[in-house]
Amino acid sequence: MRVRGTHLFTIDALLGPVVDVGQTPTGHRRVIPIIGGTVSGGLTGTVLPGGADWNLARPDGSTELWARYEIRLVGGAVVSVTNTAVHAADSPVPLLTTPQFDVGADGPVELRVGAFVGLLTPRLDEGRVQIDVHRLTAEP
Amino acid sequence: MRVRGTHLFTIDALLGPVVDVGQTPTGHRRVIPIIGGTVSGGLTGTVLPGGADWNLARPDGSTELWARYEIRLVGGAVVSVTNTAVHAADSPVPLLTTPQFDVGADGPVELRVGAFVGLLTPRLDEGRVQIDVHRLTAEP
Amino acid sequence: MRVRGTHLFTIDALLGPVVDVGQTPTGHRRVIPIIGGTVSGGLTGTVLPGGADWNLARPDGSTELWARYEIRLVGGAVVSVTNTAVHAADSPVPLLTTPQFDVGADGPVELRVGAFVGLLTPRLDEGRVQIDVHRLTAEP
């Protein structure tokens, strides 16, 4: 079987100033607030302020990304996003992440099921990250 | 053995307008932003804006609380709080929650270990909740 | 308010040989199989083989306990147990843990809600641990 991804939509998330928790028992914890942004290219909407990436730089140089936040689509439906990744210090860009979506009855319910990958391109000099969400499929 | 709690500090968290995700496969998801507040009575500091309670009202009438946010103590140390609970529709107030703390090297490292209970008193008419954090101990 | 615990029942879990994953990015992971045991003193039943404690000894000397397994009560109801803790190297015994219970419609549904503490006494020379489960309450 061959695995491939189909682009669904793109999240452009604006980041606030890092909140530095410091060196914890499992690594360096930094909380990166998500303060807004846009959704485009398949779904259209905005990123709501209020979530974050509770980021952990581990002793071996790898990094755990663990982000939770909401997007509001044109029409009003809210989708809750949880996006996680573990990447090496020298991982190529885009970083590959694993998004999951919690969707209400009036939202894009097809996002409730299946497997997704997010191609995350940091643009930290601009204070934002771009995430291209793809649905994975397998075919003979 | 007898279990008892010792009061450590109190979090008074200010809540923003509810972000309603709607009816999801496991219940009604509402995201309740945490937008500020104070810490007093043992530790002194502020609640940072940017986290939330990703609240889930389940089909049987019970509710899951799942909150993540940060507090900044006088002196500058940041503590990351994760607070969870499952409570019945008719649970008496205060609701009992299970907080955990991620603490950097310059923070109150004694909060990294042990078991805690949070006594959560909703004051929703004032747009806030009060959480009295106790450390649990067992003694003969 | 005063916090107290009321004993509900006791789990006596038998442990299998440790499966050593070794030094991972966040600490030393050892998987401790749960291979049987008994439930007594309020509820009566057996511990089913098949779960484990996915234990993590962290670089600062503290330990994360994360166990998931099932108990079967007399009458046939199965309760799924998730039990977690973070404890210091020199924590006094019993260790305090935070159990949660997933309960089907024909089981002890009162365990679905509220806050619990487990008093865990290792008896590693006997290959078992005893966990006294208490329900927490708060009173004026």
Added chain:
Amino acid sequence: MRVRGTHLFTIDALLGPVVDVGQTPTGHRRVIPIIGGTVSGGLTGTVLPGGADWNLARPDGSTELWARYEIRLVGGAVVSVTNTAVHAADSPVPLLTTPQFDVGADGPVELRVGAFVGLLTPRLDEGRVQIDVHRLTAEP
């Protein structure tokens, strides 16, 4: 960018009799024990008995898969596997899952980082599932 998967290895896991927790507040919980199996096709080893899929059939007909277990490779290294999925009632086979790997210093440390997809083919009449693990990459 194009997303693709590269096959890494195949897990063939043997399942024990289902432990039925019944109807819980968020759906029908069934615990499916993992009692053995093999690893082949890139890595060589065995599936250790002792983990499970803590499976949840949700009220909307979708299913959450949440499995944790260990594999032991030839040479002795143990890898801890967590594999999750959410799939619709009518999802085509193979089901797409999201595996993660906790790896000790003497194991295949390249599995610690990156994004993976597992192509899960149930062979329930034979009491087993086959999971083809692929690493995801993105390329222009």
